[in-house]
Amino acid sequence: MPASTAENLAYLFRSAARLCLNRSKTSAAVSKKKLSSSSVASAADDAALKKYVSSINSSSPAVSEAARRLVKTFKAPPSSRPAEISSLHDIFSDGLQLGCKNVDDASGKQLATEASSLLYDELDLDWDDQSEDEQQLGNVLTFPWMARLSNDNISFRRKEVSRERKQKWVFKNTQTSRFGRLVKMCGAKLGPDATLDIFGRLGQETGLKEYNALIRICIEKARDATDEEASLEQIYKAHQIFKSVRETGFKIEEETYGQFLMYLTDFGMVEEFFFFLDLLKDENPDTLSRLSYYEMLLWIRVNNEVKIQELCRAFVDDNSEDKLSFRENILLALCESGRKEELIRLLNTFDITKVTSDVLLVNIFKSLGKFLLEPVADKFLVALKSTDISEENISKFIYEYVISIPNLAVDDVIIKFHELRAKLEVLPTSAQYEKLIRYSCDILKVHEALSLADEAWRSDLTLSLESFHSILDACDRSCEYNLVHQIKSMIYCHDLKPNNETFRLMIQLCVKMKDFQGAYGIISDILTMKLMPTASIFNAIMAGYFREKNTSSAMHVLEQMEDAKVKPDAMTFACLISNSQSEKHITEHYNDMLDAGIQPIKQVFMALVNAYAACGEFDKAKKVIFDKRIPVKNLNEIKGALVSALASHGQLSGALELYEEIKEADCHLDPKAIRCLIEHFQSKGELNRLLQLLEELTSSPYWVDACFRVISYCVRHEHLRSTLDLLKQVKDKFSNCQVATEVLFDEVFCFIVEKEGKDMQFGLNLLQAIKTELGVHPSRKSLDFLLSACVNCKDAKTSFAIWEEYEKAGLPYNVLSFVRMYQALLASGERVSAAKILNKISKDDPHVLCVIQACQRTYLKPSSGKNQKKKKALAAVLGLLDGLETRPGNKG
Template sequence: MRAPTVRNLCTLSALFRSRLTRNPNTKVETFRKPSSEFEVGFGSELQHSSEFDLPRDSSRGDLVDEDVQVSALLCSKQDKGSGYDEVDHEEKRKSAVAIPWLPDLSHGKLLAKRELVRERKSKCISKYSRTHRFHRLIKLCADKLGTTQAVNVLGQLGRKTGVNEYNALIKVCVQKARVTDDEYIALSEMSKAFHLFKSMRDCGYPLEEQTYDPLLRYIIDMGLVQEFQLFSDFIKAENPGLASRLGYYEMLLWLRVDNEEMIRDICEFITVDDREDTSALRVSYLMALCESDRKMQLLDVVKNIDIIKLLSVESIENIFQSLRRLQLESVAEDILLDLRARDHDADNISNFIVSYAVGIPNLAVEDIITKVNNMHGILEVLPSRSSYEKLILHFCGLDKVGDALDIVEQMCNAGFYLSTGVLQFILQICEESYEYILVYQIHSIVCRYHLELNGEIARCLVHFCVRIKDFEGAYKIIGDLEEMNFKPTTNMYNAIMAGYFREKNISDGLRVLKHMQVANVQPDSQTFCYLIHNCETEEDIMKYCEEMKQYQIHATKEVFMALVNSYAACGKLEKAKQVVLDLKLPKKALIEIKSVLVVALASHGQLSEAFLVYEQIKTAGHNLEPKAVTCLIEELTQHNGELDRLLLLLKEVNDLDYWVDVCFKVILYCARNKNLSTAILLLKQLKDKFENDEIVMEALFDAVFVIAASESTHLQIGLDLLWAIKDELDLMPSRQCLDFLLSACAKARDLNNARLIWREYQIAGFPYNVLSYLRMYQALLAAGDARSASLMLKKIPRDDAEVCSVIIACQETYSSVGEKKKQGKSKGRKSKDLNTSSSDMCSL
């Protein structure tokens, strides 16, 4: 079996990243709170005996059972049409005995995956808006200083505390109240929010819905009737125009506490009171009712009001969304027929149809299309442009881009034009789901219907062709867009150039610049960044630097980084060092560029020089970029560097994603060098960071034991880790971990430890499956215990031909061990199980 590598292990840390933002399901626990605490915060007039419903994390993800992955974990399947006899017997035996636990990740696939991750990361970074960073800053201030002091500090910093600041602070209070199990903390946070409301009033700021919505929803979730009344009265007093909108929250409260009398009175008010000045309040009540599961009350109200007179188009759509959720199709059809009979706008009716159809639970795409077509036919209306686009967006949200494109075809044939926003969204979904092959269909639609384009859409079309390595197709798209009077952009050519270089096709990558010159498209700094990064000689580097000057393109941070890497690749490490001394180098990017230099030096064997640059950065009071620290740790582990230096570097990594990666590397280094105490110390740190996530902890446990299965000499360190983690970390091993160790026992022909691991399956509560039986059977044969192996063989299901092949291969591989054990016994006596043929075994 091929030994797992550090690269294999590091890919597991991606699971940690995906789990960091997991949204756990919650369960509700209640406790009673004393009114005296509220009297302190809100005033002595407030007395109540209601209950908090605070969420507690009770989620635990489920792992896919290993039995489902049996065929993937066994040796790769033979060609069904070739037959057993046509396969080389020796090769089959070798591959069958090795029962891998993870599929091998080739270096090429890892590079491709890293490139995709790099692209996604750059997109994610672009999505971090100023608002996001602002809220993080406010939260940090509130956490460290408290809400009142945060307001004062912002004022001292010269920043006026405006509506956005107050809204952010109120959200912080609500979030703290939601997550706490301490009733006094929850009461304190509500009191702070109340005083922030007062402070806003004193500053002359109006109380709008974005301000009070988080707090009112929290109060509703807790079922706090009197507190709701207090805040509601305060908001009405400050902004009387909000009285009708507050009816929405009032209805949500009565629904939450199941106050049947109030619900009944409000439903009667909606249907009976038809005064114009109460219409806004009635709509608010109705919209809240639509969000509930009260089918009878909703039906009674809908049947007794004039929908067209009372509700806006958006409110009617909410009605249909509620009807579809409650599966009241006949009522929805009656309302649509009534709207059609009263000559309501046909486009709006088409939108209502789609709004209703796309929300029917568990309805397949084909059924949605059928439902939409049938309802349009019954009502004798034609689909509108907005209803087409709504359907397209819905299918894209389901990752059914092919079906969405079919709707685009129908829409264009009906004479409508697809908006650039919707087309760009389709391309975004294609990119996220890696459906680059759909570029041909999208390109065809764009050309046939002359759809309006923008720079991002054109870039995506070219980029998709590059992704599927159809470079000629990418050039063809550029030519077709020119015929549509869309001027090619630099980004389009940059995408082609990057694709060629990614495929190591340097000559064609360099030729892209000539195509740009012919097309009269000016290169930019990114173009020269690609060119310089892929230079093979110092002369080429200088040539492109001169061309940058001719085009009057200023060198960016990325260009300087490319220069460092390119000089290093050419073996000109001294020139690479001189790049960071350039006076034109952006000062803000100096540390990043020096970090690139550290990586270049370390990866080209100049580890001591890399540490000199590292020391310079530290002396200047800065920190090395996490990627550079990771590179240094990798190089140190490969060259058996000092453990103390490794641990020191690990402490400097502040980014959790990188920290998990390098922590795994150091743990592996400790395991390989049999430094158990340090490995356990690092495992404790990992446990502290992810102690509330059982799935992450299980992945952690698996990753540590990669080393145990790589070589038989590492079996003891794997066993020591097992007992230490059980005793010191109080963790139970996972099935994959035990599989690792059992395979290692088979390699080492260690029968005693194999039996210990076998008992660990029962202790951990894992039922034995076909893989565990096969591994133990292999371990027993390897150790020469033919009798126990024969008993184990009877427990292995043999209805799969590959399982039979593994059994036969194990018998042939370890038969010599059994023969040695049988010396002195009758030579004519042979094990019946060992002579079982492939056909006989599969028929058992």
């Protein structure tokens, strides 16, 4: 551990311990004196604490021996590659680097800042929208623990902070939760053993929540481990903490043991599962019925049908009241595992009105919808209606049932919901309408969501403002910007009180549809309501003007903010910097920000990177990441922005070099940056690098887009094997959507046309391999693309081969097929064959006749020595063909 880092950590704990001893002195003068003198530390204290911190090491012979003994009992999930087990001392040292090996010695300060952030609500901020400075709160832990502060001091502290960050801070009376988050952070960085020891020395009693947080960290690390011994080490640590929970006298609840059982279940570790199960039964006999849930999940996981049927028989044979909890847990496991046959059989022997768990009822109705068991659902709803269950709960069960029915359109979901509700004579509720609205918004059915809102109003039901926020957000994501005026009218007409977030969302939609007058009209409404507009509202308008390249209007927004007495925030300057046209303007905006007392945040650093790269100042863009004010937790994201900026502006070698540095530091690059690297990768012979980049996006939503960029690269450079492998992955990903698969394969053959190669051999090989290896028959559009590629290559032989593929695929020739074949034969000089095809084309359609004449002008009477004109003529013919294809009468 570097000396200064040890000093920082020593100072952290020394300050907390010293101030805890003096917590009774709460006067302002004394506090001020303590703050001013806290920087003077005792050298003896420093040495003692540094020695203690360095001595923390869980890899002692005793622990290692205990771990080896536990190997005989616990097994870890199978591993794919070896990894070196880190001692707790190594974990502690590496933790201070906060995830990156190349971070300098400021990491001690960062740990201090994180601790202060947790204790004083800084982590409650919305970091994506943050517009204020991420200032350090002065000397770390210069206040006693929040749990030991008096209410007066807490109130004073809150008032003090609220003056600086009035609109951004969210105050909650969650001291225990805050300390729990601090424990979780330290446990992840330092290791569980060191965390318990350190906080014990600070005098903070470790509660059950803290123990559970540490166990959860160990379990998560065990899941992520790729080496069996490393996984075992984490499970051993979790087991030791579990023993501490028992020895401390805490009652062992599901939050503690559930983590162990789910880990053992997920990896099918049967012997270890029952070893731990016996321990729990002896410790807490009250958990027996709940343990049956985990046991059923285990047998389902390992496909042990004998044991599954044993538990099902026990369910049917014993229907006594004292076994109700056991039966409920068996049903819950079957619902979550999707075991249709067993679930139906057990439900037929079960009285639904005796269920005590609302969670189980919701899962039952979800399963009934998923398995299309409408008669059973109707029977259960009628039975529940006859009990004392509230109508609101009945309505909730109906909702869960209908949204779980597969392949049901939103309109049908709404109709089905209302039918069942009317059948049971259940009155509509605001809560269920809001759920239906959110459901519609999640799948971007905005018009249906608005109809539901209107229907709720007509039923004299009140909807929350958050429902309209969901609709506004869905309008943004679905590009239905023009609906903003209708939504605004609904909000105003029904006396809802919009807040700044409502106004921001509406202004954002107005700006995106270039209705700046409407955006300023909303600002007028804000002032009429005697509310104060925020900087984020003006930022949305400014960003819109910049997108329209209207720089003068964008700069005028600053004057409007000044007139409205709204101060620019960090996001304002980030927008200005991003759209700067020169290095001079970048510097001016950045200095203006600092002069206004606004410290840079993540978005500002990213704006600097992009702006410098856009101006060609790549060296200055690279220097941004060395700014000491960048929080360590944001550094990797800013590096990702730099990678994207360099790649986008032709500096691919620099982007790859930075990417390698990030990988060597064991950090992960932002998925958007990896996609950007793939997008701008054009050099030949780097397929392995592209496949490596793509592999990093496996679990990312950007994978499909990036995969097709790699496929495009493979087609351009004719890598047949890699193209097929990637297409197989795409096919597997969209195995449940035939339409999507067909469209995606059509795009691959479109790449053949764009490739403009000299021959069609690669295209033919790809077509045959897709048919034989992937079992996919080409669509009409795919064959049309191949015929178009034959025109570019002037390949008559391949044209005839593809012409036969229409018959093999069972696709009858239509007018477009004949016209494309005629064009391909003319282009390759096969005029006799072209004339035969021409005789089969109907001349009644004037548009078809126009295309034929264009083909004849292009290929029968080419312009002398004018290759460029010939290419333009060819493009014109292809354009005419595309126009014909879009006509309804020519689709077949």
